[in-house]
Amino acid sequence: MSTNMEWLRLKKLGQGTYGTVYLAMSTFTDELYFAVKNANLEDSSTLQKERRIFQKFRGTNEVVGCYGYCVSNEGGVSKYNLLLEYAPMGSLLNLMKDYGGRIPESHVRKYTKMLLRGLSCIDNNGHVHCDLKPANILVFPREVDGLSDIQLKIADFGLAKEPGEDDSDMLFRMYQYRGTPCYMSPESVQFAEITPALDIWSLGCIVVEMITGRIAWGNLDSKELFNKLVIGNESPEIPEYISENGKDFLRRCFELDHRYRWTADALLTHPFVDDAPLQPVENCQPPALMCVVNSALCENY
Numbered sequence: 001m002s003t004n005m006e007w008l009r010l011k012k013l014g015q016g017t018y019g020t021v022y023l024a025m026s027t028f029t030d031e032l033y034f035a036v037k038n039a040n041l042e043d044s045s046t047l048q049k050e051r052r053i054f055q056k057f058r059g060t061n062e063v064v065g066c067y068g069y070c071v072s073n074e075g076g077v078s079k080y081n082l083l084l085e086y087a088p089m090g091s092l093l094n095l096m097k098d099y100g101g102r103i104p105e106s107h108v109r110k111y112t113k114m115l116l117r118g119l120s121c122i123d124n125n126g127h128v129h130c131d132l133k134p135a136n137i138l139v140f141p142r143e144v145d146g147l148s149d150i151q152l153k154i155a156d157f158g159l160a161k162e163p164g165e166d167d168s169d170m171l172f173r174m175y176q177y178r179g180t181p182c183y184m185s186p187e188s189v190q191f192a193e194i195t196p197a198l199d200i201w202s203l204g205c206i207v208v209e210m211i212t213g214r215i216a217w218g219n220l221d222s223k224e225l226f227n228k229l230v231i232g233n234e235s236p237e238i239p240e241y242i243s244e245n246g247k248d249f250l251r252r253c254f255e256l257d258h259r260y261r262w263t264a265d266a267l268l269t270h271p272f273v274d275d276a277p278l279q280p281v282e283n284c285q286p287p288a289l290m291c292v293v294n295s296a297l298c299e300n301y
Ligand SMILES: Nc1ncnc2c1ncn2[C@@H]1O[C@H](COP(=O)(O)OP(=O)(O)OP(=O)(O)O)[C@@H](O)[C@H]1O
Pocket: 013, 014, 015, 016, 017, 018, 019, 021, 035, 064, 084, 085, 086, 087, 088, 090, 091, 135, 136, 138, 155, 156, 157, 158
């Protein structure tokens, strides 16, 4: 257990490319748990970029909340700590396991609507997430009318494209860092065309995965998949047992020409999600940073 003046690091939650994620607890406020993404200060440019982006989406219920950051000293090494809302239910991968693989379509419609709301906000702020996949979607419990429910939130903006960023640089970074190409769109592979349409393709892959319990393109090895994406004339198979609305929704997500792929805002009006029950979310935002950490080394935003 690592100790900081204002918070205790409790256990490791996960290991990412850009940092290690821990569960932490505030020593000021009872029972306030949060996640800390931690990296050496000198290697923390990606975490700093994430903080910059999280800051822009503060107030968006469908994006993981960020309390801020602080720099700590661990055994003489300066560490950058990104303080995030803790997702006690893990990621969408865990949620799919809880369902036993496949998620019922009525729930998929609700979850898809949440993700579209998040993507709409990301798109309208000029960003592209670039790495949307179940492992980067975190699950939070919430209560609606006294009943327990779930809120999905988009996390991990380490690969996100910010407004004005150069696409050619993105291509290099995607190939170098992305773990699985299963969620990548043809134009992002063929032409390094990184637009919000890439996130919509990834969303389509996630919908297929929630409905079938299997990764879209999961039957292909990486070489076969790469060839398919480079040729760019095929999209993942649309499950037979999804409703007609669901099939049409997926066709809009998998439009091969990304210029005609529907945007998040357009898809929010699609009948597959339009009437999906979704209550406004209350109390989903993290408390102010100063409730958690009160150190001169920390900066609120
Ligand atoms: N806020 C959080 N609450 C709970 N667990 C989290 C949280 N953030 C991250 N994790 C866990 O830590 C893991 C790594 O986090 P994350 O994906 O953000 O790191 P990364 O370095 O950006 O990873 P990647 O290699 O996928 O780009 C996640 O898969 C998840 O299991």
